[in-house]
Amino acid sequence: MSKILLVDDDEVFNESLKEYLEYKGFTVLSAFNGKQGLEMISTEKPDLVITDIVMPEVEGIELLTSVVIDSLVQRPKIVVISGGGRIGSSNYLSIAREIGADAVFEKPLDFNLLVKEINDLLA
Amino acid sequence: MRFLISNKNTPIKKKFLLPSLLYSVGLLVIFLSLVVFYNSHRQSNHLIMDLIEQKNILSQFEVNVVSINQDLVQLLYLGQQDRDALVLANAEALASVMVDFNEIAYKHDLIKDMSLAEEIEPSIDELRLLTVDIVGFTLVNNLPEAINVYKSDYVVTANQILNFTDEALYGKLDQIDNIHEGLEQEEQFFMGLFLLEFMLIFIVVYISYVGIANQLISPIKQLQRAANIIAKYISLEEERDDYFTHSLLALQKIDSQDEVGMLSNDFKKMITSIQQGTVEKNAANMQLRIMNDQLINTQKQLLQSAKLASIGEISAGLAHELNQPLGAIRLSAQFSQELMENPSHDDDQVINKLQRIISQVDRAAKIINHLKIFSRQGDHEFTPTDINWIVEESFVLLAETLKMASITLDLSLAEKLPKVYCDYIQIEQVITNLVTNARDAMEKNDIKHITVRLYFQDDTVCVDVEDKGCGMSSSLMEKIFDPFFTTKAVGKGTGLGMSISYGIIQDHGGKLSVFSKEGQGSCFTFSLPIHKE
Numbered sequence: 001m002s003k004i005l006l007v008d009d010d011e012v013f014n015e016s017l018k019e020y021l022e023y024k025g026f027t028v029l030s031a032f033n034g035k036q037g038l039e040m041i042s043t044e045k046p047d048l049v050i051t052d053i054v055m056p057e058v059e060g061i062e063l064l065t066s067v068v069i070d071s072l073v074q075r076p077k078i079v080v081i082s083g084g085g086r087i088g089s090s091n092y093l094s095i096a097r098e099i100g101a102d103a104v105f106e107k108p109l110d111f112n113l114l115v116k117e118i119n120d121l122l123a
Numbered sequence: 124m125r126f127l128i129s130n131k132n133t134p135i136k137k138k139f140l141l142p143s144l145l146y147s148v149g150l151l152v153i154f155l156s157l158v159v160f161y162n163s164h165r166q167s168n169h170l171i172m173d174l175i176e177q178k179n180i181l182s183q184f185e186v187n188v189v190s191i192n193q194d195l196v197q198l199l200y201l202g203q204q205d206r207d208a209l210v211l212a213n214a215e216a217l218a219s220v221m222v223d224f225n226e227i228a229y230k231h232d233l234i235k236d237m238s239l240a241e242e243i244e245p246s247i248d249e250l251r252l253l254t255v256d257i258v259g260f261t262l263v264n265n266l267p268e269a270i271n272v273y274k275s276d277y278v279v280t281a282n283q284i285l286n287f288t289d290e291a292l293y294g295k296l297d298q299i300d301n302i303h304e305g306l307e308q309e310e311q312f313f314m315g316l317f318l319l320e321f322m323l324i325f326i327v328v329y330i331s332y333v334g335i336a337n338q339l340i341s342p343i344k345q346l347q348r349a350a351n352i353i354a355k356y357i358s359l360e361e362e363r364d365d366y367f368t369h370s371l372l373a374l375q376k377i378d379s380q381d382e383v384g385m386l387s388n389d390f391k392k393m394i395t396s397i398q399q400g401t402v403e404k405n406a407a408n409m410q411l412r413i414m415n416d417q418l419i420n421t422q423k424q425l426l427q428s429a430k431l432a433s434i435g436e437i438s439a440g441l442a443h444e445l446n447q448p449l450g451a452i453r454l455s456a457q458f459s460q461e462l463m464e465n466p467s468h469d470d471d472q473v474i475n476k477l478q479r480i481i482s483q484v485d486r487a488a489k490i491i492n493h494l495k496i497f498s499r500q501g502d503h504e505f506t507p508t509d510i511n512w513i514v515e516e517s518f519v520l521l522a523e524t525l526k527m528a529s530i531t532l533d534l535s536l537a538e539k540l541p542k543v544y545c546d547y548i549q550i551e552q553v554i555t556n557l558v559t560n561a562r563d564a565m566e567k568n569d570i571k572h573i574t575v576r577l578y579f580q581d582d583t584v585c586v587d588v589e590d591k592g593c594g595m596s597s598s599l600m601e602k603i604f605d606p607f608f609t610t611k612a613v614g615k616g617t618g619l620g621m622s623i624s625y626g627i628i629q630d631h632g633g634k635l636s637v638f639s640k641e642g643q644g645s646c647f648t649f650s651l652p653i654h655k656e
Contacts, residue, residue, distance in 0.1 A: 009526075010447045012486075016454045016479060023458070054443055054527045083446030107446040108453035 005046035007037035034063040053082040068100040077121040083107040134381035142331035149324030160313040178295040342377040349373040436559040440524030448483035507542040507654040517554040530571040537577040541653040556620040557588040564592025583650040595639040
């Protein structure tokens, strides 16, 4: 069973998405900031990471950069979700894609598409 | 003397001529009365002197007659020779007395008393003749016989004279008494007359002075009334036309042509020119008021623009903040739908998702409502408010913007702070300005931290907003509150946030100040006076 790590500081969204993905048959872990997320990536070795961009401590872009740089050989698939930031969410998402995100989504998103994308990435 | 010469023949001076004239006439009458009294008194005194002299003559005459009589009686008791010699001597003495008496009597005013003179003269003549007869008879015969023959005649005649003189003497005394009585009456009469004259002069002069005073006082009173009305208007600044009309009406009642009349005319001119000036002033005031209203409107618009600009500063954060609940709602709705499509679904699970939707809608609504209140145009109410609450409310909109800029916040509220009397929206605007300013100052920092600190000091409630940003040089600090001063790139800041914040705090009776060190950060502090009930 594929293991997914969810990194989002918004507890309600984090909890909601966790329940949904579990309902869809995934094992889901939650982290509530980038620092915690990075730690759990190294300890839990998830197959896929879904991360928000705007977060306290270490934010999403930083997390993405670290993952990409640190795990050159084998790294989890990364899906970035953004609710918008100071320069607009689409800007963040294109930066994320350039750095190496496998998929990007903008809040509020169609979760059917998200699940489909996850299945594609993990296939 | 100068006061008599200058402004001669003025109307008021003329008014004093009549009473002065009356006064002079009165004094003249009193003087004339005095002259009459003095003359009459002098005449009476002369008369009394005359009468006393006459009385004295009569007395002397009586003494002489009595002395002759006594001498004659003595003859009876003397010897022959002596008798002869005495008679002779007596006759001579008697004759000389008679001559003297005649001379004195005629010389003096006795002669004027004709009846007395006529009555006495024959008796004196007779006495003289009798003496001559006695002398003659004595020489021819002897004395005792002569005395026997003439004695009775002699005594009768002498007594007759004495009777007459006595009568005259009493008459003179009566006359003197009468004159004295007349004098007393005259004195009383003149005293009364003088009193009456003095009273008359006083009454006449007083009445004429009162008349003049009334003529002078009544216009002066009207003038005083007019001046009072104007004085009241100047202090009240209301119903001004009404006051001018009343004042002019009061002046119209003055019809005197004297100096007071002239003064009232000048006063009328003054009021008219004040009225005219007031009309011009009113027009200018109106113009000024219109311009002031425009200015206030512009100021309000500026405040509103600045407020909207500060919302713009945090708008990205707001969008993110709103997207969080929206994302959760979207997810929960989709999840619910999928659950429902499964016939063997758990109802509790669906209900749980729907509850989450409701709570997330409330979360979004809270932000939107706050934004609505914050951006509402127009005046807000001043109310006694706990500043802790305002700061917490401010971070409903600000929290996300700090999170997006990776800024950590140390919010140190103070318990039991006294309330401040303020417009909380405006204070929130100040806090928003200070926090976004701190956020921007730390754009290039590695460590991003803002401290917001509340405390009570010197009867004021203080709020510090401290950053560890780029700080400011002292020359920059001097300009930080100037309007249109900004260090941000073109298009990023209006340059009004700080100056408007400064104005808002000043309007609240507070102070906004800054302490900053270049490269180390800044601390903005605003203080507000506590609300005293």
